Amino acid sequence: MDAAPRRGNNNKRRRREEDSFEEFVSDEEGGGGGSGDDDDGSSLVSSARARVLSSPPLSTLLASSISPALVFELSSREKRARRATMTTHHFACQLPMFMPVGTQGSVKGLTALDLENARVQLILGNTYHLEQRPGSALIETMGGLHNFVSWKQAMLTDSGGFQMVSLSDLLEVSEHAVTFQDPATGNTTTLTPEHCMQVQNRIGADIMMALDDVVSSTANDPKRYEEATYRTTRWLKRCIAAHKRTDRQSLFGIVQGGLDLALRRKSCEELVPLNLPGYAVGGLSGGEDKANFWRCVDASLELLPENKPRYVMGVGYPVDIVVCVALGADMFDCVYPTRTARFGTAMVSSGLLKLRSRSFANDMRPIEAGCDCATCKRYTRAYLHTIVTREPVASSLVSVHNVRYMMRLMEQIREAIENNRFEAFVQQFMRKQFPRVRANDDYAVPYEKMEEDGRAPVWVREALAKAGIALKS
Amino acid sequence: MCARRVVSFALDHAKYAQNNDDGGNASSLAPRTGTITVLSDQSDGKSASTAGTQKLLTPTSLVCTRRASAHLLENDRAQKAYRTNAAVCVPITHFPGEKYVAGIQSGGIREFANLRAAPVVVATCDDPIRSEYSYSQTTNKSKGFYRLTPFGWLSLQPNQVRTIANAIKPDVLALPIDDVPPAAGKRRRETAVSRTHAWLTETLDDGELQGDVALLAGLTGGTDEVVRARAAKLTMEAVRASSACSRVVGVTVGGLAHGYPADTTKAMLAASLEAVPESMVRYAPGLGAPDDVLRAVASGVDLFDGAYPLTCASDGYALTFPLTAQAARDATHEVDASASAGVDVGSDASKMNLRAVAYRTDARPLVVGCTCEACSRPYTRAYIHHLLNVHELLGEMLLEVHNAHHYSLFFEEMRRTVDDNSFDDFANAHFAYRSAHA
Numbered sequence: 001m002d003a004a005p006r007r008g009n010n011n012k013r014r015r016r017e018e019d020s021f022e023e024f025v026s027d028e029e030g031g032g033g034g035s036g037d038d039d040d041g042s043s044l045v046s047s048a049r050a051r052v053l054s055s056p057p058l059s060t061l062l063a064s065s066i067s068p069a070l071v072f073e074l075s076s077r078e079k080r081a082r083r084a085t086m087t088t089h090h091f092a093c094q095l096p097m098f099m100p101v102g103t104q105g106s107v108k109g110l111t112a113l114d115l116e117n118a119r120v121q122l123i124l125g126n127t128y129h130l131e132q133r134p135g136s137a138l139i140e141t142m143g144g145l146h147n148f149v150s151w152k153q154a155m156l157t158d159s160g161g162f163q164m165v166s167l168s169d170l171l172e173v174s175e176h177a178v179t180f181q182d183p184a185t186g187n188t189t190t191l192t193p194e195h196c197m198q199v200q201n202r203i204g205a206d207i208m209m210a211l212d213d214v215v216s217s218t219a220n221d222p223k224r225y226e227e228a229t230y231r232t233t234r235w236l237k238r239c240i241a242a243h244k245r246t247d248r249q250s251l252f253g254i255v256q257g258g259l260d261l262a263l264r265r266k267s268c269e270e271l272v273p274l275n276l277p278g279y280a281v282g283g284l285s286g287g288e289d290k291a292n293f294w295r296c297v298d299a300s301l302e303l304l305p306e307n308k309p310r311y312v313m314g315v316g317y318p319v320d321i322v323v324c325v326a327l328g329a330d331m332f333d334c335v336y337p338t339r340t341a342r343f344g345t346a347m348v349s350s351g352l353l354k355l356r357s358r359s360f361a362n363d364m365r366p367i368e369a370g371c372d373c374a375t376c377k378r379y380t381r382a383y384l385h386t387i388v389t390r391e392p393v394a395s396s397l398v399s400v401h402n403v404r405y406m407m408r409l410m411e412q413i414r415e416a417i418e419n420n421r422f423e424a425f426v427q428q429f430m431r432k433q434f435p436r437v438r439a440n441d442d443y444a445v446p447y448e449k450m451e452e453d454g455r456a457p458v459w460v461r462e463a464l465a466k467a468g469i470a471l472k473s
Numbered sequence: 474m475c476a477r478r479v480v481s482f483a484l485d486h487a488k489y490a491q492n493n494d495d496g497g498n499a500s501s502l503a504p505r506t507g508t509i510t511v512l513s514d515q516s517d518g519k520s521a522s523t524a525g526t527q528k529l530l531t532p533t534s535l536v537c538t539r540r541a542s543a544h545l546l547e548n549d550r551a552q553k554a555y556r557t558n559a560a561v562c563v564p565i566t567h568f569p570g571e572k573y574v575a576g577i578q579s580g581g582i583r584e585f586a587n588l589r590a591a592p593v594v595v596a597t598c599d600d601p602i603r604s605e606y607s608y609s610q611t612t613n614k615s616k617g618f619y620r621l622t623p624f625g626w627l628s629l630q631p632n633q634v635r636t637i638a639n640a641i642k643p644d645v646l647a648l649p650i651d652d653v654p655p656a657a658g659k660r661r662r663e664t665a666v667s668r669t670h671a672w673l674t675e676t677l678d679d680g681e682l683q684g685d686v687a688l689l690a691g692l693t694g695g696t697d698e699v700v701r702a703r704a705a706k707l708t709m710e711a712v713r714a715s716s717a718c719s720r721v722v723g724v725t726v727g728g729l730a731h732g733y734p735a736d737t738t739k740a741m742l743a744a745s746l747e748a749v750p751e752s753m754v755r756y757a758p759g760l761g762a763p764d765d766v767l768r769a770v771a772s773g774v775d776l777f778d779g780a781y782p783l784t785c786a787s788d789g790y791a792l793t794f795p796l797t798a799q800a801a802r803d804a805t806h807e808v809d810a811s812a813s814a815g816v817d818v819g820s821d822a823s824k825m826n827l828r829a830v831a832y833r834t835d836a837r838p839l840v841v842g843c844t845c846e847a848c849s850r851p852y853t854r855a856y857i858h859h860l861l862n863v864h865e866l867l868g869e870m871l872l873e874v875h876n877a878h879h880y881s882l883f884f885e886e887m888r889r890t891v892d893d894n895s896f897d898d899f900a901n902a903h904f905a906y907r908s909a910h911a
Contacts, residue, residue, distance in 0.1 A: 106860055106867040112850060134833070134859045141834055142855055150850045361576050378549065378587040382576040386540055390623065392866060393542040400547075 045071055048087035065307040067277035069206070070250040072309050076418055079468040080301075080328040083417040086278075086309050088206035089248050090146065091154035093121045095309060095330040096413055098321065098406045099156060100338060104129050105149045108338050109396040110403065112151050117374060118404040119411075121153055122206070124333050127199055128160035128180070128191070136202035144204030155205040156333075160191050161212040161254065162314070165286055173213060175231065193235040197242035197251075205249065209280060210239040212254040217286035217293075225258030228283075232256040233270045240274065252311060254282040259292040261299045268303035278309040285314035285334070290448075294323060294463035301328045317447050318347065318409055322429055323460060325413055326422070326467035337406050341398035344388030347405045349432045351444035353381070355398070359443045360385040373404035423469050430456045430464075430471055478513040480593070480644050480687035482722050482754045485530075486892050487773075502743055502772045504891045507531045509560070509593055509722075509754065511644050529592040531754070531775035532891075533884045534761075535562035536877075537601050537783050540623070541586035541641075544783050545870045546877075552590045554845060554877035556885070560593035560645075562779060564600035565637045566622040569629060574640035581642025595689075596643035597725075598634060598650070601758055601778035618649055631672045635681045642684060647756060648673055650691035650727035662695045666704040669693045669727075673708060677715040687722040689756055692745040695728055696737060701744035709748050723754025726774070730759025735768055742772045763794055763823055763883060764907060767900045770887055782876035785824055786869055789861050791839040792879040794823035796886055798895070798902035805906045822910030825854075827872065832858040845878035847871040 048071040052064045065072040071087040084095040100107045100115070103126045107115060115123065125145055130136065142148040145155055163180065164171060170181040177192040193211045200208040213228040213235065215221065236253050243251050253276045257263035271279065281300045284293055297312055304310050309330045315321055316334020324332065337347060346353040348368040353360070366376035367384070375384075375397045387394040416425035434446060436454040448457060455461070461471055487505035509529040536543050536551055536559045543551030543561075552559075563582055568574045577585045581594075588594055603621050617628040631649065638646045649672050651665040669691045676682060690708050694701035705724075712721045726745045729738055738760070746755060757774040760766060761781025769777070785792060795801040804822075820826035825839065835855050838848035847857075852871050860868030890896040 104859075104863045104865055105856070106865045109866045109870070111846070111867065111870070113846065129863075133863050134855075138834060138855075142836060142853070148853075148856055148859075150852055150856065364578060374547070374549075378547070380585070382578075383541075383585050383587075386573075386576060387542060391539050391542055393539070393545050393547065395866065396545070396870070397547060 044092060045069055045087055045089055048073070048085075048092065065277065065305070067250055068247050070277045070309075072278070072307060074307065076420070078417050078420050078422040079326070081325050081413075081417050081422045081467075082328060082330060083414055084309070084330060086330075088154050088250065090152065090206050091121060093154055094414055096321075096325045096410055096417075097121055097331055098316075098410050099124050099331065099333040100403050100406070101126075101333055101335045102149070103335070104133065105145065107399075107403070108342065109392075109399050110338070112149070114374070114396075114400055115151070115403070116153075118400065119407050120403065123151060123153075123155055125149075125155060125157045125203065125205060126160070126163075127157050127196060127203065127209075128163045130157070130203060131160075131199050132182070132189070136199040140202040140204070144202075146204065154207070156207040157200050157203050157205040157209065158313075158333075159196050159200070159209040159211040159254075161209070161214045161282065164214045165216045168216065175234075178211075193238035194242040197239050197244070201243065201245045201249065204245070207278070208243070208249050208251050210236045210251060210253050210276075212236070212256055212282055214256070214283050215258060217259060217284055217288035219258075222258070222260065225256075225260055225263060228258070229256045229263050229267050230270075232267065236271065236274065240276075250277040252276060252278040252280050252309075254280045254313070255300045255304070256283045257296070257300075258283060259288055259296060261295060264296050264299045265303055268300055272303065272305060276308075278311065279304045280311040280313050280331075281329070282313045284312070285316075285320075290320075290457070290459040291462070293320075294327070294459055294466075297324055297329065298327050298463065298466055316406075318406075319430075319433055319447055319460060321409070322413070322426055323463045323467075325417075326426060326464055326469055328467075337402035338399045341402045342389075342395040344384075344394070344398065346384075346398050347402045348444055349429075350435065350438070350442055351433060351446045353444055355381065355384050355388045357385075357443065363441075363443070367398075367401050368405070371401065371404065371408070373401045375401040426464065426469050427471055430460065477685055478511050478644050479685050480722055481510050481512070482531075482752065483508050483510070484751060487751065502746065504532075504770050504887075504896045505751075505773055505775070506888045506891045507754070507775055511593055527592040529560055530558055530888055532766075532770050532777070532887055533558055533560070533775075534777040534779035534782075534880060535560045535595060535601070536591070537562055537779045538564075538567075538586075539602075540567045541582050541588065543873075545786075545866065545873050548587045549590060550846070550874070551877065554874045554881075556878070556881045557590060557592065558885070559591075559779065559877075559881060560595045560776065561588050561591040562601060563588075563594060563596050563641060563643060565596050565598055565634060565641070566600050566603075566620045566627070566629070568637055568641060569620070569622045569624060569627050570633060571636060573624075574637055577640050581640070583642065585641075593645060594643045595645045595647060595756075596638055596641055597647040597758070598629070599652075599758065601780040602783065618651065631675055632679075632681065635676060635679075638686060639681075639683045643686060645687045645689060645722065646682075647689040647725045648676055648691050650693050650725060652727050652730075653693060653695035655696065655731050655733070657695055659697075659700075662697055662700050665693045665695070666700060666707070669704070670707055670711065674711050674715070677711070677717045677720070680717075682717075682720075686720070688717075688720045689723045689725045689754065690721050691725050691727055692749075693727045694745070696733065696741060698740055698744035701741060702747055705745050705748040709750075721753075723756060723775075724749050725756045725758065727758070729757055735765075738765070739768060739772055742769065742774065746773060763903065766883070767887070767903055770891075771896070771900060779880075782880040783873060786872035786876050789828040789868075789872070790820060790824040790826055790876075791857075791872055792823065792876045792883075793825045793840055794879075794883075795903070795906060796879070796882050798890070798899040801899075801902035801906040805902075805909045822907065827854060827857050827868070828861050829858075839872075839875050840879065843875065843878065845875045847875045 074084045076083045086093045099122045101124045172179045180189045196211040213231040253271045257267040311331035312329040315332045316336030344355045346367045360381040363381040416422040434456045485506045511527045651668040694704040756776040758778040818829040818831045832854040838851040890899040
């Protein structure tokens with residue numbers, strides 16, 4: 001290990017990291033398997049590592065984290081919001097970022113070129129679905145998921161934990177494993193933490209998620225939440241032991257705890273000492289009350305380490321993302337932008353355009369003025385109105401816009417934090433989403449009901465107040 | 474106001490007259506190349522992309538669209554895949570009435586649906602992808618015709634066709650044809666001829682058609698060569714007699730879409746085209762497979778409907794047939810690896826069935842060396858197989874991109890070989906390759 005320059009007040013934290021780095025390095029020797037993808041990416045992490053080790057600390061608050069396959073550099077902060085760079089084996093991601101979902105190895109209706117043009121940094125795959133078809137063994141033969149789907153930038157695979165909620169009628173959870181039933185054949189698939197790691201190692205994404213025991217956030221079952229929280233920790237330890245490619249892939253742990261803040265805190269306390277390269281907040285965005293949602297995110301983020309990426313899973317509404325960034329989150333994923341596009345809904349800064357609506361029949365404007373996406377440059381709302389939900393090409397056209405909209409939103413957030421005007425950005429963003437009065441030709445509808453006095457919803461104001469951001473009345 | 478667009482057609486090369494032994498006006502039945510030119514003036518400053526001259530080299534295919542979008546591809550992506558030498562086909566059945574064209578502004582469908590890059594926009598009364606269902610569905614009332622539209626079966630009147638055309642403002646309008654089902658008797662054929670003729674004369678004479686839209690007159694008559702020849706003669710007389718004569722830049726040869734044997738198709742084409750002047754564009758919807766296209770080009774056809782690469786894509790096939798005479802000869806003697814291994818991949822030597830498990834781990838692009846957007850990334854056969862397997866839209870999209878590219882290269886090679894008098898060689902090499910792998 002190189003002699004790292006001492007980092008003032010961060011000595012303690014740094015030393016802890018180095019210890020863990022050593023641990024990871026020694027783990028590596030036992031590492032086998034994995035897909036044989038190209039080599040050039042490894043220099044990406046090592047050069048980022050060299051830069052972090054040689055640069056002087058920016059301030060006492062800005063700690064950086066290094067693990068063998070991931071370097072996290074915090075570059076600026078405003079209140080709790082963070083601006084950072086996360087360098088993985090394949091790509092240096094600018095955080096905060098949104099990650100579109102390509103469940104079965106394809107972001108629906110978009111080519112890799114479309115995604116690059118939208119300046120997507122990372123796409124997500126889903127372990128459970130990829131293991132069903134085409135199978136991780138095949139993906140490994142084809143040189144890993146990157147090669148298989150022809151995507152050169154970063155990738156992340158979810159563990160299959162979410163399918164415990166989305167496919168909950170078709171499975172059984174025990175201490176040993178989750179057993180899924182195939183809806184078509186009735187065959188059962190068993191997913192243990194060890195198997196989950198083996199599959200994700202074969203798939204070869206930059207970031208892997210630990211298998212967690214996810215309970216629907218609307219289950220309202222305190223005993224089950226408690227069981228799941230502690231089981232998640234036990235499974236995480238099994239995942240860490242089973243992870244065989246620590247030089248290329250980083251394993252993130254997932255905080256659980258249902259809607260119980262004490263349980264959330266307990267989960268964080270158990271997970272943080274395991275010293276993973278990054279952490280996620282899971283088990284939310286499942287239809288729970290927003291008042292519970294933000295408090296759980298807040299409680300978890302408060303206890304997660306400052307110098308590691310924090311990923312709030314399943315968040316895709318722009319309002320929720322802005323609130324979570326204010327609370328200190330860095331990464332988000334959701335199928336929402338592409339799914340809602342297929343249903344004919346476009347995302348704009350003042351809410352949602354339901355393009356099926358008759359009001360767009362003669363509207364010759366692009367989806368959003370000033371948007372630089374390929375669709376807004378070429379097509380009017382009126383034309384999209386004639387084809388959405390009727391012609392399959394419309395799902396691609398609106399998805400291109402929605403994905404680019406998300407990327408632009410994140411670009412604006414990053415720029416605002418860099419320039420220390422994130423608070424002003426949030427105020428302006430919320431004013432647009434929840435305007436006192438809407439212009440006559442603004443046919444957008446809000447994501448959720450506004451308060452009667454035309455202000456942002458109570459939960460938004462409460463969460464932002466907790467993050468130190470006041471919305472002007 | 475949008476720019477005026479004036480369509481003209483000029484033959485570039487038609488030297489094969491002497492090689493044909495069909496008698497009569499043999500020159501009609503020779504392979505030929507030509508150029509459809511669209512001149513537009515600059516009256517509309519803001520749409521510079523439509524100003525100037527756009528050219529379409531023939532023989533070529535149309536781009537099939539659904540509500541004016543190229544099936545699964547964004548229109549600019551489709552134009553790129555077709556190497557910007559394909560006319561866009563907009564079936565009026567996708568906008569079957571006043572209320573469906575209400576949103577289209579003065580720029581017509583070209584502006585509305587971003588068809589600005591398309592060299593020529595052709596409005597047709599039949600949807601090439603659904604045409605096989607349409608033929609038997611003519612109403613008994615003499616005027617209207619039944620068509621399967623995205624809104625169900627609808628009866629369209631000829632004057633509605635003109636209203637729709639006035640709204641979508643195509644460069645070329647292919648007039649309706651009363652097609653004859655294969656089993657039809659003599660009376661049905663005669664009715665078809667007189668109806669198609671009535672629709673033509675009505676359109677030519679009533680002056681309802683606005684702008685400079687050029688017309689393709691319809692030729693019908695089923696498999697009966699005598700009826701077809703008379704229909705063509707009648708049509709040409711009507712065109713010459715009309716004051717709107719100059720609008721008619723070509724003909725549509727109808728009734729070829731029913732899968733007749735090659736000889737029958739050739740005879741039908743000959744009967745229809747005999748009376749048609751060489752200077753007219755000949756559009757033959759219903760022919761699309763490479764073998765059919767080669768035979769039709771040999772008979773002097775200029776335009777094809779372009780449904781073939783799309784239907785192949787939606788059936789999970791990638792077009793792979795050799796694109797030059799040399800490549801065809803080289804591949805003729807190549808042993809088909811999968812055939813010799815006894816693997817049934819469910820495809821013939823002109824296309825590849827990506828649903829076959831044989832491609833599960835095949836890391837090659839669809840066609841090695843292909844420069845289309847799908848093959849050049851490269852997307853592998855294994856990935857596309859997976860996408861089809863899990864019903865992801867992207868699988869069919871990528872096949873569509875590749876097939877469009879491959880198909881337009883095929884037309885490019887036909888134009889090249891016609892120009893340097895080696896078309897027969899190309900066609901013969903292709904057929905030899907096909908029979909070696911039958």
